Amino acid sequence: MKKKTMIIIGIVVLLLIGIFFLPSLLGGKKEAKSNAKPVGEDLGIEYFEVPDIEQVYINGVVQPEQAEAFSKDTKMTSTPEIKVKNGDVVESGTELFTYEDKEITKEIEAQNNTLSKLATKKQNIYNKWNRAIDNFNKTKEEDRTTTGVAINEQHQAEIDSVDEEILFSNQTIADLSTNQFISTKAKFKGRVSIPEVKDENAPILRLTSDGLYVAGKVNEKDLLKIGLDQKANLSVVSSGTTVTGKISYIDDNPPEAKENQSDSNNTDGSMSTYNVKLSLDRLEGIKNGYHMQATINLGDNKPIEVPKKAIHDQDGKKYVLVNDFGSVIRRDVQIGEEKDGNTIINSGLESADRIIVSSKKPVKEGDLVGDDNTESDEVVAEVKE
Known part of the structure; x- marks a missing residue:
């Protein structure tokens, strides 16, 4: 009984070996078409060929x-005061920034100190003049060594001299003041860009035209x-x-x-x-x-007329789908007038583009649709049996 059971088990094992290994031993690897559909199969695509020019x-x-970057000048001894904001569109002649020339400021301060001293000097002359008049009036006529006219002329001359110095200092201050604060103005209409990072190499601001x-x-x-x-x-x-x-x-x-x-x-x-x-x-x-x-x-630059149904719209943007060596890609286009069921394309297409006009099954950007210009029409796969 035991021997009979062992024979049965042996037969079963041989059958299993035959089922799994015999096809391989007889036929080896066998080519078979996969379940994948041939690329572009049954899509029924209609194309419009852009002329090859x-x-x-x-x-x-x-x-x-136009563009200009305003760098910090070596003469700038102070932080520029920017008069505009980032993103502003300014006209030609608009003041962009100013900075103070502190060397000139020091000269102005020195002239102001001179003016202060001259004012004190002038007041002292007036005081001296008044005392001289008082002394003249208190002196008996026979004891007077000078006349009142002479006293007035002497002190008036001193006052005039001080006034000349005051006038000169005021004129100097006026001249210096015109250069104390340097103003930089826009030479053209443009948009202001102010760098966020304020390092020593960064410009104060940039001005770029909208054109x-x-x-x-x-x-x-x-x-x-x-x-x-x-x-x-x-x-x-x-x-x-x-x-x-x-x-x-x-x-x-x-x-x-x-x-x-x-x-x-x-x-x-x-x-x-x-x-x-x-x-x-x-x-x-x-x-x-x-x-x-x-x-x-x-060449003649003749406008390209594409069938209207090949033009797609997404959020107001016009585009066409193109078979680019077997892959569907999108080309954004600028369209012109419509004419006899066609639309003139002003820009966006390339020479020899194969535009998808229609298809039996919908296609979209990124799809593989096959390339009619190649010999590969089917996807073949190797499977083991």
């Missing part, structure tokens, strides 16, 4: 048209492709905010040439760059210091 890209930083522009660079290869007043589409790198503008300045000389660096020093084979300025048509959502990328479309 030549473009020049200019990276730059937003800067104020902004983009300071960028273009390499020598693209320099001859662009020109003044050429239209540009600009995008804020951090937020995607888009705006139109144009090239307002192109420097004919690279920064290296300005620094008297000869071409022979350029041994690494890199191209020279040239400074470019771009004006902005509007400043909403743009601040000093923002990094922006400008796109210059070369």
